[in-house]
Amino acid sequence: MKLLSRKEEMLLLTIWKLGDNAYGVPVRERIVETTGRYWSIGAVYDVLDRLVRKGLIVAQESSPMAERGGKAKRYFTITTLGHEALEEVKTLHAALWSGLA
Amino acid sequence: MPARPSSSCHPPVWINWLLKKTLKPQDYNVASGDLLEEYCNLFQNHGKLQANLWLLKEIGHDIPAIPARHLYWRIMMIKNYLKVAFRNLKRQKLYAAINILGLAIGMAGCLLIYLWVQDELSFDRYHTHADSIYRVEREMHFRDTHGIIPVTGGTYGEAYQMDYPEVEDYVRVDDLNITLLDHRQVFREQAIIAADATLLSIFDFPLESGDAEFALDAPLSVVLTAEAAERYLGTRDALGKTLSIQWNNGELTDFNITGILKPVPRNSHFHFEMAISIASFSEQRLNTWLNNFLYTYIKLKETANPADLEAQSHSFVKKHLAGPFAPYLPEDVDPTKICQMRLKPITAIHLNPSKQWEIGNQGSKTSVVIFSAIAVLILLIACINFINLSTAKAGKRALEVGLRKTVGAHRGLLLGQFLSETVLMATISAVIALIAIAVTLPAFNALSAKAIRLSHLLNGGNILIVLAIICVTGILAGLYPAFYLSSFKPAAVLRGETRKGRTRQTFRRSMAVIQFIISITLIVSTLTVYRQMNLVQNQSMGFDKENLIVVNTLQSIDHSRYQPFRNEILTDSRCLSMAYSSNRPGEDSFSDSIYRLVDGEENHVVHQWSIDYHFVNTYGMKIIAGRNLSTAYSTDSSAVILNEAAAIELGSTPEEIIGKTLLRPAQRDNQEFTIVGVVENFNYKTLHMDIEPLAMLSQPQFGGEISIRIAPGDVRKTLEYLESTWMHHFPSEPFNFYFLDEAIMARYTQELRMRDIFLIFSGLSIMVACLGLFGLASYSAQEKTKEIGIRKVLGAGIPHILGNLLKEFTQWVMISNIVAWPLAWYLMNKWLQNFATRISLGLDLFIIAAVISLAIAIMTVLGQALKASLAQPVKSLKYE
Numbered sequence: 005m006k007l008l009s010r011k012e013e014m015l016l017l018t019i020w021k022l023g024d025n026a027y028g029v030p031v032r033e034r035i036v037e038t039t040g041r042y043w044s045i046g047a048v049y050d051v052l053d054r055l056v057r058k059g060l061i062v063a064q065e066s067s068p069m070a071e072r073g074g075k076a077k078r079y080f081t082i083t084t085l086g087h088e089a090l091e092e093v094k095t096l097h098a099a100l101w102s103g104l105a
Numbered sequence: 106m107p108a109r110p111s112s113s114c115h116p117p118v119w120i121n122w123l124l125k126k127t128l129k130p131q132d133y134n135v136a137s138g139d140l141l142e143e144y145c146n147l148f149q150n151h152g153k154l155q156a157n158l159w160l161l162k163e164i165g166h167d168i169p170a171i172p173a174r175h176l177y178w179r180i181m182m183i184k185n186y187l188k189v190a191f192r193n194l195k196r197q198k199l200y201a202a203i204n205i206l207g208l209a210i211g212m213a214g215c216l217l218i219y220l221w222v223q224d225e226l227s228f229d230r231y232h233t234h235a236d237s238i239y240r241v242e243r244e245m246h247f248r249d250t251h252g253i254i255p256v257t258g259g260t261y262g263e264a265y266q267m268d269y270p271e272v273e274d275y276v277r278v279d280d281l282n283i284t285l286l287d288h289r290q291v292f293r294e295q296a297i298i299a300a301d302a303t304l305l306s307i308f309d310f311p312l313e314s315g316d317a318e319f320a321l322d323a324p325l326s327v328v329l330t331a332e333a334a335e336r337y338l339g340t341r342d343a344l345g346k347t348l349s350i351q352w353n354n355g356e357l358t359d360f361n362i363t364g365i366l367k368p369v370p371r372n373s374h375f376h377f378e379m380a381i382s383i384a385s386f387s388e389q390r391l392n393t394w395l396n397n398f399l400y401t402y403i404k405l406k407e408t409a410n411p412a413d414l415e416a417q418s419h420s421f422v423k424k425h426l427a428g429p430f431a432p433y434l435p436e437d438v439d440p441t442k443i444c445q446m447r448l449k450p451i452t453a454i455h456l457n458p459s460k461q462w463e464i465g466n467q468g469s470k471t472s473v474v475i476f477s478a479i480a481v482l483i484l485l486i487a488c489i490n491f492i493n494l495s496t497a498k499a500g501k502r503a504l505e506v507g508l509r510k511t512v513g514a515h516r517g518l519l520l521g522q523f524l525s526e527t528v529l530m531a532t533i534s535a536v537i538a539l540i541a542i543a544v545t546l547p548a549f550n551a552l553s554a555k556a557i558r559l560s561h562l563l564n565g566g567n568i569l570i571v572l573a574i575i576c577v578t579g580i581l582a583g584l585y586p587a588f589y590l591s592s593f594k595p596a597a598v599l600r601g602e603t604r605k606g607r608t609r610q611t612f613r614r615s616m617a618v619i620q621f622i623i624s625i626t627l628i629v630s631t632l633t634v635y636r637q638m639n640l641v642q643n644q645s646m647g648f649d650k651e652n653l654i655v656v657n658t659l660q661s662i663d664h665s666r667y668q669p670f671r672n673e674i675l676t677d678s679r680c681l682s683m684a685y686s687s688n689r690p691g692e693d694s695f696s697d698s699i700y701r702l703v704d705g706e707e708n709h710v711v712h713q714w715s716i717d718y719h720f721v722n723t724y725g726m727k728i729i730a731g732r733n734l735s736t737a738y739s740t741d742s743s744a745v746i747l748n749e750a751a752a753i754e755l756g757s758t759p760e761e762i763i764g765k766t767l768l769r770p771a772q773r774d775n776q777e778f779t780i781v782g783v784v785e786n787f788n789y790k791t792l793h794m795d796i797e798p799l800a801m802l803s804q805p806q807f808g809g810e811i812s813i814r815i816a817p818g819d820v821r822k823t824l825e826y827l828e829s830t831w832m833h834h835f836p837s838e839p840f841n842f843y844f845l846d847e848a849i850m851a852r853y854t855q856e857l858r859m860r861d862i863f864l865i866f867s868g869l870s871i872m873v874a875c876l877g878l879f880g881l882a883s884y885s886a887q888e889k890t891k892e893i894g895i896r897k898v899l900g901a902g903i904p905h906i907l908g909n910l911l912k913e914f915t916q917w918v919m920i921s922n923i924v925a926w927p928l929a930w931y932l933m934n935k936w937l938q939n940f941a942t943r944i945s946l947g948l949d950l951f952i953i954a955a956v957i958s959l960a961i962a963i964m965t966v967l968g969q970a971l972k973a974s975l976a977q978p979v980k981s982l983k984y985e
Binding site for chain 1: 134135136137138139140141142143146163166167170
């Protein structure tokens, strides 16, 4: 399988950390917070879409919520495939860093 | 994180609309929820302004991605279209080849003709003042004759400049041949022009070195190209040197080289390598209204209107011409009535040349129009092929169309797909066409006497034309098939029904008929041009033009040397006879004069030649009344032989006019000539013109041409003998000879060239039409496989089936013939009007064309038809 891109890796990790609360808004808030950079909506949602298509996360929609004007939330959870991909990147990082600094 | 909803927080309404438009329906719900939540967070913490700013920022960031993505998919689709198109080409190699080849031939032919036409139209346009330079011409109406005379005397230019303030400048140009002595002390003949100094300022003929303003000012000045300088002086750097030219009665005279000329562009209506100052001529040669031997060009002011000048023709003729003309005209004739001054734009000279006395070989507007039409027709035939074959093969694509429609392609997309397919094919064809042009261009240039290069096609506006031809052909050829294909109903198609409409058959048939109409018209035209040119070549001229050698002497030759030369030549058995005369048949220069019978009243304009006693015999002319000139009659030193036309013009008959006396009333000497003989009319101009009255005066002292009839056989040996004898007797005269038949044919260069080009392009168009017919035939045979199978099972024989298949195509061809005949008749009748002697458009021509077209059609179709009728019925019917 192709290696994760840096953006995919960051978003996957963020979703993992957010656990049960991983839907669009907090994902974006958290990643902006952690990286200290501006992430546009498109930049986040596009990658999320791609992760779903690759089967690294699954999306599940909540029931419509009154406080959101009757709109549902889409929650993301990492799949086993997602975990494996993260592991792979991590090992790779370690291998690349070994012996340095 | 708990959301903090608030009823007071409402993002702008349009944002929801935008999201709905850009997002997939299943995403819209979630995304708009998320957006609302974030917006409200900001709204409550930072206020409405901040929230709205954030929204705008997000939109600014993400909106550009939408068209980018759209474009991406578009390109993906086009990639898919191309892939499918290539697959189709590969799957149906024969059809692809026919289609592409047909289009390529069509395009190549069309582009070649385009280049040719462009070159023809470019003549004389390169002059900076091209639009304000005119040639002074006279239009003459005298009795029944009418003609344009492009030559003038030396006085016209100055008169124009003096009389009319609109005339800025003028230049006189005379083209002549001279003999010069080169640096190896060899006499050489060279065509030159004599012109005013203004030649270099009115026209764009730049000098490489020398002072253009004064280069042709002084008498005995010459400018020449570096090539000519190298040829005659052995150096390209000849400025300031002198050139030895036989001038005034053949004396060698030194001309000063005052300028080195850049080569004259090919698309100039007159060409020269050398120009001498016209002031080198004697004053009396130039200062006359009567001796019309040169061309006068005037340059008008930018604002001037040439029509205003032409309108003042009456006063010009009255002021300048009436006086000098009067002695030569019958008293009752008003010069202003018979002569009108005309101004011809120089850019019009090449395509609308005068019939007589034109400077050099020019083109013809008719050819340009005819060839342009052929170019369009060839392309049209190729397009029709394409349309026919594509619709015929539409059934094969029906499933694809059905499937595409089922998965969501709308009609516009399919149109786009099929059009991009045809444009692709047109592009492939164009590449093949360009290669074909590159390969055939040298041959085409040789044929058409042009110097067209492929790079002409790829520079500036022409590349746009090429692209336009690709697009127009692609779209024109693709539009109907695209509409037709995209109209398939998916349900019907996927169920296995292909449409077999009567309308489609009719459409294809009428297209094929149009193709054949064009082809048949071209066949008839080619046959007509061929026949006419054959007539021109083989027409009995009234004299024997074969085996006649003409030696051109530029100056009158010394008679004390001519006689011994003649005697020596005639001792050889290869030389049968020899004559000396001022003119020869097929020549363009004439002099005419007013003649009257001594006992007659009326004056007549008659051409005059000077001949010696041997002329009529040498040319093998037929005497129909009286006798030939003869040394046996001492009175024959003032005798004349007329042609038949002259006898009739003088109001008599060939028999009755013998013995009468002819008089030139206008000339002071009042010389009288006894009419001793009348010859049968012979063609002494080109066959474009009627035979006019001619008087051949017995004046052996005025000559310029030596005609020698030789025995057929080893002509080269005879020529060597002639030349060595010539050099022995006339060491300072170059031996310039030509064969009379060749010289006469050279007058028809334009027509002969046109005939060849015609033949090639009508051949091409017929070929393209046949390709189409072949494709259609093979399709039709395929479509009828089952029908043929059933017919065979029911007992039909092969001839019957074959006949059945051929009948369809022969019908088309017959219909085409019927339509094409009147069309071809009309066009060719018009073309033939250019000739005074012309063939009649007999029915046989049309029947031959019909037979040819039918034969070609049947030959094209026969193979396919035979294959279909020989097929085993069991194979075609086993699926039923």
